[in-house]
Amino acid sequence: MDNTGRRLSQTERILLHIFQFEYDPRSYTSPHTLCQDGISETLGILKNNVSRGISKLKKDGSIEEKLVRVKGFDRRRNIYLLTDKGKETCVKLLDEISKNEIWYTDEGTVITVTLKEAVDRLKGVYKDVDTFHVEEWMRNRDVLDIQEFTPYYTMVKDEQKLFQRLIGAPLIETIYGREDELSDILQRLSEHNPPIIVISGIAGIGKSTLAAKVMEELRENRSIFWHSFHPWGSLKELRDEINSFYKMSARKNLKKEGLYGIFAELLDSIREPVFFLDNCEKVPGDLREIFGVLLELKKRGARSGAVLMSREKFSFYDVRDVIDGRVMEIELGLLGEEDVKNMLASTGKEDEYVYRKTKGHPLYVEIYQRYKGDTATMGDFIEHEIYSKLTHDEKGLMKRLSVLWDTADKDIVLEPGDNDILAELASAHLVEVTVDGKIGVHALLKDHIYENLPLSEKKELHAVMGKRMAKVRHDTDLEILYHYELGDCWKEALAALKHLKPMLASLHKDDRTKLMELFPVELLSEKYMGVYHESLGDIHLQAREWSRALENYEMARKRLGRTPEMMEKIGDAQKNLRRWKDTVESHNEAVRRYGDKGDEKGELREVLALGTVYRNMGDISRAERVYKKAEELIRRHGLKNALGALYNNLGMLYIHKNDFRNAEKYFKDALKSGGEYGIVQGNLADLYSKMGEHEKEIEILSEIVDYYRGKGLWGETSDTYLRLGKKLAAGGYVEKARTSFERGLKVEMERGRRILPFGRKEMGPTEMEIRNELADVIGGTDWDTCLEHRRIVMEQLTLKGDTLGVSKTRLRYVFDLHDSGRMKLALKELDELESSLNEQGETRGLIASGLERARIYMDMGRYHDVQKLLKDIILRAGKAGDEEGERLARELLDSGFPLSRV
Numbered sequence: 001m002d003n004t005g006r007r008l009s010q011t012e013r014i015l016l017h018i019f020q021f022e023y024d025p026r027s028y029t030s031p032h033t034l035c036q037d038g039i040s041e042t043l044g045i046l047k048n049n050v051s052r053g054i055s056k057l058k059k060d061g062s063i064e065e066k067l068v069r070v071k072g073f074d075r076r077r078n079i080y081l082l083t084d085k086g087k088e089t090c091v092k093l094l095d096e097i098s099k100n101e102i103w104y105t106d107e108g109t110v111i112t113v114t115l116k117e118a119v120d121r122l123k124g125v126y127k128d129v130d131t132f133h134v135e136e137w138m139r140n141r142d143v144l145d146i147q148e149f150t151p152y153y154t155m156v157k158d159e160q161k162l163f164q165r166l167i168g169a170p171l172i173e174t175i176y177g178r179e180d181e182l183s184d185i186l187q188r189l190s191e192h193n194p195p196i197i198v199i200s201g202i203a204g205i206g207k208s209t210l211a212a213k214v215m216e217e218l219r220e221n222r223s224i225f226w227h228s229f230h231p232w233g234s235l236k237e238l239r240d241e242i243n244s245f246y247k248m249s250a251r252k253n254l255k256k257e258g259l260y261g262i263f264a265e266l267l268d269s270i271r272e273p274v275f276f277l278d279n280c281e282k283v284p285g286d287l288r289e290i291f292g293v294l295l296e297l298k299k300r301g302a303r304s305g306a307v308l309m310s311r312e313k314f315s316f317y318d319v320r321d322v323i324d325g326r327v328m329e330i331e332l333g334l335l336g337e338e339d340v341k342n343m344l345a346s347t348g349k350e351d352e353y354v355y356r357k358t359k360g361h362p363l364y365v366e367i368y369q370r371y372k373g374d375t376a377t378m379g380d381f382i383e384h385e386i387y388s389k390l391t392h393d394e395k396g397l398m399k400r401l402s403v404l405w406d407t408a409d410k411d412i413v414l415e416p417g418d419n420d421i422l423a424e425l426a427s428a429h430l431v432e433v434t435v436d437g438k439i440g441v442h443a444l445l446k447d448h449i450y451e452n453l454p455l456s457e458k459k460e461l462h463a464v465m466g467k468r469m470a471k472v473r474h475d476t477d478l479e480i481l482y483h484y485e486l487g488d489c490w491k492e493a494l495a496a497l498k499h500l501k502p503m504l505a506s507l508h509k510d511d512r513t514k515l516m517e518l519f520p521v522e523l524l525s526e527k528y529m530g531v532y533h534e535s536l537g538d539i540h541l542q543a544r545e546w547s548r549a550l551e552n553y554e555m556a557r558k559r560l561g562r563t564p565e566m567m568e569k570i571g572d573a574q575k576n577l578r579r580w581k582d583t584v585e586s587h588n589e590a591v592r593r594y595g596d597k598g599d600e601k602g603e604l605r606e607v608l609a610l611g612t613v614y615r616n617m618g619d620i621s622r623a624e625r626v627y628k629k630a631e632e633l634i635r636r637h638g639l640k641n642a643l644g645a646l647y648n649n650l651g652m653l654y655i656h657k658n659d660f661r662n663a664e665k666y667f668k669d670a671l672k673s674g675g676e677y678g679i680v681q682g683n684l685a686d687l688y689s690k691m692g693e694h695e696k697e698i699e700i701l702s703e704i705v706d707y708y709r710g711k712g713l714w715g716e717t718s719d720t721y722l723r724l725g726k727k728l729a730a731g732g733y734v735e736k737a738r739t740s741f742e743r744g745l746k747v748e749m750e751r752g753r754r755i756l757p758f759g760r761k762e763m764g765p766t767e768m769e770i771r772n773e774l775a776d777v778i779g780g781t782d783w784d785t786c787l788e789h790r791r792i793v794m795e796q797l798t799l800k801g802d803t804l805g806v807s808k809t810r811l812r813y814v815f816d817l818h819d820s821g822r823m824k825l826a827l828k829e830l831d832e833l834e835s836s837l838n839e840q841g842e843t844r845g846l847i848a849s850g851l852e853r854a855r856i857y858m859d860m861g862r863y864h865d866v867q868k869l870l871k872d873i874i875l876r877a878g879k880a881g882d883e884e885g886e887r888l889a890r891e892l893l894d895s896g897f898p899l900s901r902v
Helices: 010-019 036-043 047-059 084-097 115-122 131-137 146-158 179-189 207-218 235-250 259-269 289-299 319-323 337-344 350-358 362-368 378-389 392-402 418-427 443-451 455-473 478-486 490-506 509-516 526-542 546-560 564-576 580-597 600-617 620-637 640-656 660-672 677-691 694-711 714-730 734-755 765-778 783-799 803-819 823-840 843-859 863-880 883-895
Strands: 063-068 077-082 101-106 109-114 143-145 196-200 224-228 274-278 305-310 327-331 431-433 439-441
Touching (some): 010 084, 036 077, 047 063, 084 131, 101 115, 179 207, 196 207, 207 305, 235 259, 259 783, 289 305, 289 783, 392 418, 392 455, 455 490, 490 526, 526 546, 526 564, 546 564, 600 640, 660 677, 714 765, 803 823, 803 843, 843 863, 843 883
Parallel strands (some): 196 327, 274 305
């Protein structure tokens, strides 16, 4: 900043700071930027200096104070607001400093401009920027760099901007009898580090209504995210919703993938949001970790709020979390008699009768306002006093809504002329309309109507809803399959299954089993039963569940016969299980049957597959004979296009024979003969690796990446980026390796979006390996990102039930924590790791973790503990026959210095 220009005093800065914010007296809380702590934090002025400045401004009549609730504080505090005199002073000050001259740079060119001219330029990017923002930024800087200005500007404006994502949030008019709960929740959410609010209770008791009222109270001063879970939701679906919320403030997409990283990144962008999560009892298996993530963020001091609604009790927290204030439990009960009177807005004797009749259940009281009668039970009340009095068309709409899992788009549920019916039912509180315009029926009414439908009518309604949903959503929703299954539409269900295989493969196996068990298998003929099991086999194969895939293929084979296609699939499943003898028999049979069928290409494909099996078994002589047979087939049938595939296989065969020069010759012949470029080049890269010609290997891998990327082959592209990155890292090209891994990760994530637009697939092995390799190369330069990658991999391995994989990755995570100087966290992780390893009986893992604990103790100066621990490890390693572990422990004990990790 030019020192000859107008400089602001601390008091003037305080005045202009207050000028940036408005306080709405109707709001429940004020932004903390208007109290002394907020002013001190934002301007970087000591709090006692802020206090002196405020005293001066109060004396000259520029500001006034007001006692209100402030976001982030338990008790009410004073905030400071401008008087008319103060506003006039601010306008004059801004006019004066706007004439100051500064240096300004954008894309490297430095020019001299006035502060006003700089603001005008910046408004092309930041519409709300003003002179005070820029003046504050330039106080201790010589040049205004537009790129460096961005984080500061974002931080300042986030105090003033609110964002809302309210998909599925109910619309409410009023609420009765929950004043204490409402007040308690609002008070706790206004705290500096608010607890997770858990609202539980039976259906219809008012959980969502209470939460929606809280939301309405907060909307004017807090950012809000509302999400309703359903049984087959996915991480992809939730991530997309959060991403939409995130983009409201950041104008870019989330970078993180794991749930912890997603929420942490969101909290960096949106200040103190409140998350409302409804129907938490319906959270699918692979999303249940979300509650643990929210609790972990709370333990680390996150200032966000969370309100969870569920019919069932949660298990993600314990009584200590409640005692320590991290969780607040609210179990809603029935309303009192006075509350019922208030709902009925009367004081007659009938109120006492209604209270006895409804037991104070708010939904029953609400619907009793319109429907009255004298019945024995609430079920009778719903049936005789409500449902029976609906018109035929109203009943039809209620029935259609009762078979749906959740709220639905109107064009799926409504029939011509239903808009007036919908309006009538909504006004009577029998049908709910959400903020985003979807419709549903309350759980109690839904359950009653659905349970009392005749079986034949249920099936008919499910069939109708399945077909309507398929028409609107184009076979991209698992609820379509659910309706077809319960509607006994087995042909349509089988057809839908073809489109939904990838999504079913991506589900947690427990949720997939629940859905597939609904399939009307008893209605299927033997032929269609075979098609069903073949589809199940394909799903399990995609989910890498080889045993279950083989089991279903065998069941399909019994019904569809030993077709060559079926034997080929069986052989593929057996190969992944490394059941070599069975694999050979299956592929041999496929060869014969393709030959009998006259399918020359199928026969050749299976002959080559058989050769690959023999080669993997190490039976080189048989592999040679099979490849000779393949060559005869090619020449006999004139399949010249297949020569490339044959030569590629022969090249692999010669690698096994350690005849590298002939292998190279065959790979090059394969390329000339039209062999698949990427596969052949990949094998050629492997060859050069074995030959020690690493520069050639890197060059070829770089070419393959470009080839696959140009073809849009995402899986192959990410696999090659992984290989290239490993090779570059091994050669010491760390930055190039990092670039390769990061590009591979980007492709792998894009691959998930392109292949599975309707559901995020569980992270594949390639992505997990890329993340681990990337963590290795960036450790030491970017520890936070390194640790984030490790956490994501652990999350995914936990979902897959790979306890050993989790333990191995967790140990690497501990190494990273240790190397980054976070000793206490490393020891805490080791405690949990060793507890898990003890349960698994993993002695070698315990020895490895013990060695790492010894290194940490050594760096902490706890030498007595080191000595005691290493002696214990030497004894255990000796008993377990772990010579390497024993050697490392002895060397560490003798040397007194950390050794390389194994």
